[in-house]
Amino acid sequence: MTGRVEELRSIDQAIRRSGGVKGVVLAGASGVGKTRLARGALARAAEQGMATRWVVASASARGLPLGAFAGLLATVGEDPAQVLRQGVDAVLAGAGGGDVVVGVDDAHLLDELSALLVQQLALHKAVILVATVRTGEPVADAVSALWKDGYLTRLDVPALSEPDTGALLHAVLGGPVDSASVARMSALTRGNTLFLRHLVGGELEAGRLHAVGGMWRWSGDVALTPGLAELVEARMGRLSKRVRDVVDVLALGEPLDAGLLAQLTAAAAVEEAEARGLVSVERDGRGLRTRLAHPLYGEVRRAGIGTLRGRRLRGRIATALARTGGGSSDDMLRRAVLSLDSDLEPDPALLTAAAGYAVQLFDLPLAERIGRAAVAAGGGFQAQMTVVAALNGLCRYSEVEVEWAALTALAGTDTERVRATVAQVHYLMWLAERPAEAAAVLDAAEDRVREDAARLQLIAIRAYLEAGLGHPARAAQAGAMALAWPGLPDESVTLASCGLVAALAALGGVDELGPAAANGRMAAARSPELAFLHVPLMGWQVHGLRLAGCVHEALAVATECRETTKGVAFAVELTNILLAEAELARGQVATALRLLREARAGLEGAGNAAGFLYFCLLSTTRGLAVSGDRVAARRSLEELEAQQHPALLILQPEMLLTRAWVAAAEGAVSEAVALAQEAAEVAASRGQLAHEVLALHAAVCLGDGSVADRLADLATRVGGPRASAAAAQAAALAAHDGDALLAASAHLEQLGDLLAAADSAAQAAVAYTRHHRSGPAKAAAARAHRLAQLCDGARTPALAVATRPLPLTAREREIVTMAAHGLSNREIADRLVVSVRTVEGHLYRAATKLGTSSRAELGTLIHHDRAVIPPPRARVRRSQ
Template sequence: MADRWPFTGREAQLREIAALLRGPDGYGVVLAGAAGFGKSRLARAALAEAAERGAVTRWAAASSAARALPLGAFGALVTASDADPSLLLRRAAQALAAGTPPERLVIAVDDAHQLDDVSALLLHQLAVQRQARLLLTVRTGEPAPDLVTALWKDGYLQRVDLGPLPIEDTARLLDNVLGATVAEADIRRLWELTRGNVLYLRHLVTAEAAAGRLYADRGVWHWTGRPELPPGLTELVGAAMGELSPAEKAVTDLLALAEPLAVAVLAGLADPAAVEAAEQRGVVTVAVEDGELTARLAHPLYAEACRAALGTLRARRLRGAIAGALPGHDVLRRAVLLLDSDLDPDRDLFVAAGRQAAQLCDLNLSERLGRAGVAAGGGYAAQQLVTASLVGMARYERAEEEFAALIRLAASDDEVATAAVGQVLHLAFTAAQPLQAASALAEAERRVTAPRAASRLLAIRALLDGQGGRPQQAMASAEAALTGADVPDEAVLLGCSGLVIALGSAGRADEIQAVAQRALAAAAQSPELAFYAIPMTGLWTHGLVAAGYLGEAAAIAEEFRRTSGEMVFGREIATVLAGFVAMAQGRLGSALPLLRDARSALVPFGDAGGWGYTNLVLLAQAEAMAGDAAAASARLADAAAGRHATLGFLVPAEALARAWVLAATGAVSRARATAREAAAAAAAHGMAAYEVGALQAAVGFGDRDAAQRLAELSRLVQGPRVALAAAHAAALSGGDPARLDAAATAWEQAGELVAAADAAAQAAVLWAERGRHGSAAGAAARAHRIAASTGGLRTPALVAAARPLPVSEREREVITLAAAGLSNREIAERLFVSVRTVEGHVYRAGAKTGVSARARFRDLLEPP
């Protein structure tokens, strides 16, 4: 952390002050603002700027102590030795000027509202007689000498009012001070607590960093827990509040515990005259909110200071009094106050309030209220709050124990189903234990007979099958769960989610929208189930991308990103989806930052739902597409180490990422074979759309044997991608550069830039082989243009087109690996061939290219 905080956020005011000090109208500036808003820092910066352009500057600081002496603020600059006031002022002015022309003299006075009368008169004369340019700071809300006030009221000085430092500038300031970015949510918390007061912010940040509650993790600063005001900040806040009478202190204590409070409620708990007095002093603000006169403390830190000074017993008594005075409909606040009060617990209130807290996404509070409800005898309903909150906050260490308690408390079929759904989701997607999840689901199915409850269990089975890579079973379970006139909203959301991933993977993307819309409608009707819309949106996007509906997928991902900010885990998943779609489009310049940001943002959630694993697979592929083999290999290794056992539908995706990593290392034949393996894995599980994507990648890597299978799939799979991939494969298989040019055009029009660049690059190579060098140059230029638009694409086809060589594909592959520093033995192991075979390829490639030294292969392969 920087010792000296940099000047940040007041650049516009600094320019304004500089212009006013130079301008012909007026003879200076008054900076007005509350304590801690940076008036003194800004004045010093303005004075330094004036000195840089040749002004002679003076600095004086007024204070309550110096106010008792004539010219006390100027004691270090002038000597008050004359008894005659007129001589005293004249000599003081002369001492300040020291022969400097008025237009070059700038005198700054800090805290001018504390000037003594003689000093105020001196400033007034200097301004009226234009003997110097003046720069004063005054604190708003504090009385100032009449002659100081007259300086701006009579137009001699221009008044510039400083407001709180805006949140954007606060973020910039903290980035500079801490040397790294502060998490967006924590910037907002810090700003809301200090309200743009830089002095308060500095004390708070310094103390919280020293206490370890403000800490850096992976290059990002985070702030956790409640702040503890350090002594220096407590003194500043206390000085701002001033001396309060016992009755006024009662008002501020009540508001500190439960602001805002209706004035009628506050006046019933405290002395009404004290409420008025506190408002008059500026410690309390009163405004109409929701049609009711409402009181708040004037600054958030006032509440922190008051709470810190409250004794435990007094605080408990006051909370109880407030809880009893609040209206009955204020359920959440009454419950929170009751938790730490001297009143008896109310289990029904705790459960009702816990549900409200969960709907507001405050899961910490929901858990706390749930546990209070359990302790008060709230039974199943209270325990359900505890388990749901723990899972929602990714606090999994106690979840299984809490779910077991919930299952024991379940009495009706509905309660069993509710408990089982939560338990199965936790085991499957949080704990990544699909076998245990299946066992728990089977046990619940044995206990439940009521149709509505059974439909929820069928729906969760559909989701497990869909995400497990078993689309046909998922469709059957979903159909059974969703059939009927009285399907519960939870069954709709879970069943539709399973059906969406099943349809998307099986190649029936045209049927997805109606299913997804049904699920979102159910989520809108049941706000407590809204969080189910998060994975549903992800699965919908995945299905559209697999089919090649990239425009529609991008629109959904962008809308989800725009609306997900207030949802727990929503923003992080939205970032993954945005990166996924951008990668599918080939926009690596957008995809890579998004996926890297998501990796950092997902850390607090572990691998909840498998999103961490998913993101690593996507990031590995994107980095491989950009040619960063080392980074991609590391990401893929991390993904494989943390593979999510429940997400069987991603097995082809991980294999495809592995193919891209191999391609980035130069092992193109292995990349083709691995892409084929990904296609075979998808086909074996009926995931035809994923088979298309894997075969499309294999064609990009030069596979000439995929045309027949893609032609077959084009009669089975919905969406534009399969027909484009089939045409591309047929053109490459037939060695037809004109048809490859046409494929490149079609791919580019569809928004699939990777395939478009590869098709154009492959056309360039084939045109060159035919001696059509003009056509080859045109196709290569087109491939380069498309690749440049992606923000960093580098594929084997692009490399071959950029640097054509008179060697075979296998010879090029071998010398590419040799150029990367691999020995013949290492190349043989990488390509699954003998060392003698590698030696032969190296020899023949050297003979064809005229290169005798192995080290020169790198020069051959670098693009011109």
């Protein structure tokens, strides 16, 4: 809470009376936290041994002379001068001659005599004042003179900013709150601390504000508690009938043109509502738009409007909007929403168009509601398509099955039948996780369709299907075939581009990624209802850039995706995953894990989220493993294995690599190398050369120099800088060439892959040590340490060896490390597929070299972290 910290510092400076100032006046709107800040200042003064007094002015005590100070004064004389002297003496009593800090809350409510007493206290050398006043309220001259005449410093306390709101929520809830929830609460309360406190309390009690995986998230619609409603009503004040009408019309239909609002109510009433601060007026082009001055005013009033009156008012507003000819999509949507709960007859054309626009805005619950009303009113195929799209986006898959039958029955033309098929394939592939059924539906449709235009639309979705199933060459061919036709609809262009970009990412065609993705994005931009496809399209581009080693470019595209998809359903969560993938590629482990935790919390209830949960868990598990948190990494891996998406076989090499990093974190380095090699074999068998490069580079970082020749060959066939950088590191590792490993480290650092750069520097330290070059070895180890710190203190096997060089073979160190993690000799033997006698022999030789016979001391020599891990299963080769 940077802003509040600065305010506290300012108050403390004022209390220290620098420059003769005798205290501070905190001015601000109701509920911004003035009282809390003032009480905090007095508490800190008391901790420093100063005497403190606290008085509260109120409207009820305003009619009594010295009403605010009644608790300090036993008796009050009749002479005003005598009364003021008595008041000062009462405040100073018991202070022992030291300073007294006096807090005066709501000083704008002081009666005249109390205000004069406060002024007298400000003049006294032993008194420091901390007063609060509410802005916009009349203040006695004696009080306003305190800052105008320079006796006190005035500090204006603003409403909480969004970052301050997030920090306060974090402090109160004891954990981080996802950014979408923070933004929503900040917007609803407008930074009012008092409103925020009541809102949080109510939502906690209702269970809508809850923790998911260590991240707090607010879901569902707000329901004001009686206490919060009373606070808001008190702030609004008493509403006359005509002002209430203005507020209620805006509560149901804001924003409204000022002239239209005056027609629906009365011009004088609108002016009065504005003068009272209930309505805000903003210039919008050449007109004026009116809104309620605070979002909670609408929440309170909507709860208080009766059913019949509400239906009548909504009908009047919708009719007025139609009469004035407001042609904007927003006005059209508001007319439809208002008509749903009004006394008007349903208009199927209006409802169908509005439901489609709601899908574009990704307000999917609203799209479903309007779409179902449109279907009931006779909206036909397009209305039903909207219902299906909304249910898909809401992950209510069990209901989608019922709606497909209705959609098929409504499809009366070949065009509609192809559209329904494409939508069904997309649903079966990504959402229902039934790719075999998706392929069967697509095959059947291709057999029925004879027109080239229709067939090409089916080929476009096939490109995406083939890419996901790990057939990148077929996907690239299908995508290129579909995109070659100039008349391809925008939806098909976008889907074909998704398949082509995913295929190019796997094939290593990084130079073609940008143009292919740009083509799809242009098509999606022409059709707002396709905005949701921006995320997978740019996601595959980020993935391909990361595979190729274009780390900085990957982060730039992920950041652009965040900006491009604002307002899309789950956009924050999904783009967090893309940003985390890019940050993890840069070695920013803690940043990536924070983004992934927030994404995971936001995807609660969304199932596998069309495979994005699988992406999220892949990155999370890898991040936990390289951070050194082997226990959490193992748990995450188990969840990941349970969430594998059958339509994302293209990621099988990534899955094997993730298992490799978890094994490495647990000390089973030889197993990790074998898993990385297996990942490379799977990738090579499918032509996923970019994935093969990544897998072999991981094997190199884990200490395998045997893949240098294969990487050198791939460097001539795969685009992007990773292949050549990995080949150079592998060749240097195979030759035990410290200078070449340092050069490889410098190159990887330049590319932005800090973690691989750290590993290469650590390997250089070992190579120098092997050649008895202690000076360069120390310098290389220092470089590795510096790079590891830039990676949030990441820990990998290479870094562990460089950090704690010991006279052990790789196998001895591996076995000692696993023993230090709590595994028995039998468990180690099962893990490494060796005999128990072999394990015992290695432990004996390691103990002899290190001069100890204690298993515990061996662990201490390896590392300080003694967390125990569960015995893993013996490794077996897996195929999907």
